Amino acid sequence: MKSNTRPLASVWDWQTKAACRGMKESVFFSPPGERGSRRRRREGGARAVCRACAVKLDCRSFAEASHQRYGVWGGTTEGERRVRE
Ligand code: SF4
DSSP states (O other), X not given: OOOSOOOXXXXXXXXXXXXXXXXXXXXXXXXXXXXXXXHHHHHHHHHHHHHTOTTHHHHHHHHHHTTOOSSOBTTBOHHHHHHHO
């Protein structure tokens, strides 16, 4: 019998190839009260990491499907994802 469910490990496999593995969360997630140019600089740094990431599209799809509200995922900022919803 054919199944359309995938083993759980394969759903998360893309994360093993993430360019951000081992990096500080603070690169991708804003501290409380962060705004303006400080936020744009941090997001720009995170997006630069994402640009070189082999699993950027998997990451972006995951973030959109699971409605990740915070942080940079797959090269998109939380503000950009909010506009798309
Ligand atoms: S796209 Fe960015 S946030 Fe997603 S796994 Fe790659 S480096 Fe990490």
